[in-house]
Amino acid sequence: MTSVRAPRRRLEPDERREQILRCAIRLFGERPYAAVSTTEIAAEAGVARGLVNHYFGTKRELYLVVVRQMLRVPSSAATALPRGSLRTRVQASVDWFLDSVSPHARTWVAVIGTEGVGSDPDVEAILAEADEVAVDHVLAAVGLDGTAAGHEQRRAMIRAYGAMVKAATREWSVRGTLSRDELRLLLTQSLVSLVRDTFPHLPK
Amino acid sequence: MTSVRAPRRRLEPDERREQILRCAIRLFGERPYAAVSTTEIAAEAGVARGLVNHYFGTKRELYLVVVRQMLRVPSSAATALPRGSLRTRVQASVDWFLDSVSPHARTWVAVIGTEGVGSDPDVEAILAEADEVAVDHVLAAVGLDGTAAGHEQRRAMIRAYGAMVKAATREWSVRGTLSRDELRLLLTQSLVSLVRDTFPHLPK
């Protein structure tokens, strides 16, 4: 059985690049970095391995592009926030988050999943940047985006809250141990408590 | 400059194994998996590379041992919990956690740090196991370890709370954006709120 190799086809750089990227996203999504070879990615894309290096330089650089790409999900900017009590506004933000993350929840969780020892500084930088954007959203939602006192502490606490959001979303979408309503309750309650009960104790 | 190679010394298996393991822990702690070679580990331990495989089989298996090892920190079992209000008991547990994690906080944080896309199932299993133990501690601390109603939901929410604990501890020990007192406040307040305000809404 002599496999007829498909005739070599020439594509626009952007097109080819994106095609390879799609394959890489899928493979890196199912297995850890070290368990995915560029050979495999190239084969998946029906392309010579050298081409992967041509477009992305290094396996590591390709990986970073993948991470960046998968975080470019929740950019659909702010919907108008309702006026009302703190709880009302928080509730609305939580709902917005749940709605926008629902379609690709599992993928989103995979990106920010833990892998363990020895974190990569570059990867962390990318995740950190995404976190800052998320913090800005939350601050705007609770109406504290203009305040200067205890600024850093507030941001730090919201980053921590963000970690809980990720973990809880994971419980819901991957493990199925929480219903969507329970997740909604947890996220709302916690953020309200954070703003109402914890923030006031920070240095003025 | 002919380097005088140290005379070959023969050690007890346990001893040698532990020595190699120490080096591996240090190296995997500072760089991601793929950036650490077994050659490097062996060199660090002043030993032939083959010996690493002899004791740990595969690089990957060695890595798993490292992860397991670094999580074997907080096993110093329950100190007696004080009687008193929910807040008092939670406060005591948080203090206990902070005290026991303080000495090696940075290392501890490194273990549970995120690395991104494509999580390793084996690593996750280890982390998950450690999480369950932590959940048991928390449940005991808040005095809910006997309850059966809404059991899974409660555990899931506490796992999510645990993620916040990790992130907040990281803010304190690595980034320095929170003081220890602020961290203590955040952890206490959040857990109290979780038990007092969120749990009651779960199905009976």
Place this chain on the structure above:
DNA sequence: CAAGTTGTTGACGCCGCGCCAATAGCGTCC
């Protein structure tokens, strides 16, 4: 001091990665 035990070594084969010169699609111009 000889023989056995076993911790330890060094090299072999394989495979993945980064690089680069050669090759061949595809548009262009006469």
Place this chain on the structure above:
DNA sequence: GGACGCTATTGGCGCGGCGTCAACAACTTG
């Protein structure tokens, strides 16, 4: 429509990391 040039694409080279295994030597035992 055929020759030409541009560049997307290939395939192979060299290097280095990983797993294996037979040989070696440190230490023990009689």
